[in-house]
Amino acid sequence: MKKRTICLVLVFLLLTLAAACKKAPEAEAPAEPEGLPDGTYTVAAALTGGTGKAKIASPLQLTVQDGKITATLVWSSANYDYMKVDGVRYDAVIEDGHSVFTVPVASLEEPLPVVADTVAMSTPHEIEYTITFDPATLAADAK
Numbered sequence: 547m548k549k550r551t552i553c554l555v556l557v558f559l560l561l562t563l564a565a566a567c568k569k570a571p572e573a574e575a576p577a578e579p580e581g582l583p584d585g586t587y588t589v590a591a592a593l594t595g596g597t598g599k600a601k602i603a604s605p606l607q608l609t610v611q612d613g614k615i616t617a618t619l620v621w622s623s624a625n626y627d628y629m630k631v632d633g634v635r636y637d638a639v640i641e642d643g644h645s646v647f648t649v650p651v652a653s654l655e656e657p658l659p660v661v662a663d664t665v666a667m668s669t670p671h672e673i674e675y676t677i678t679f680d681p682a683t684l685a686a687d688a689k
């Protein structure tokens with residue numbers, strides 16, 4: 547009887563130890579937007595900085611090609627002549643009274659700091675802005 551009790555206690559301890567050592571399954575991480583297949587998408591975006599008067603159209607269009615993401619930014623004004631992203635200058639295309647830029651996006655998960663030059667004042671001014679994407683709104687473009 548004593549041997550049986552000892553064996554049962556040992557089996558119980560081994561099962562408890564095995565359960566404690568078993569690695570819990572990790573929660574599946576959501577798909578990274580950067581892993582998107584080539585194509586066009588839309589995503590909601592917010593612009594902060596400057597005086598608060600300027601806006602960008604949202605949702606905006608994203609294009610993924612060869613694993614690289616670009617965003618098409620349509621400003622509320624035609625007075626922006628260039629933007630800088632990571633120190634690289636991008637010139638505007640004026641469409642329907644709006645400054646439009648296509649700029650690279652490193653990650654939808656991180657805010658994108660940009661500098662936009664406005665000619666709306668007496669002299670041109672570079673203004674710092676931040677664009678924040680909402681990856682939860684990412685959708686394949688129906689076009």
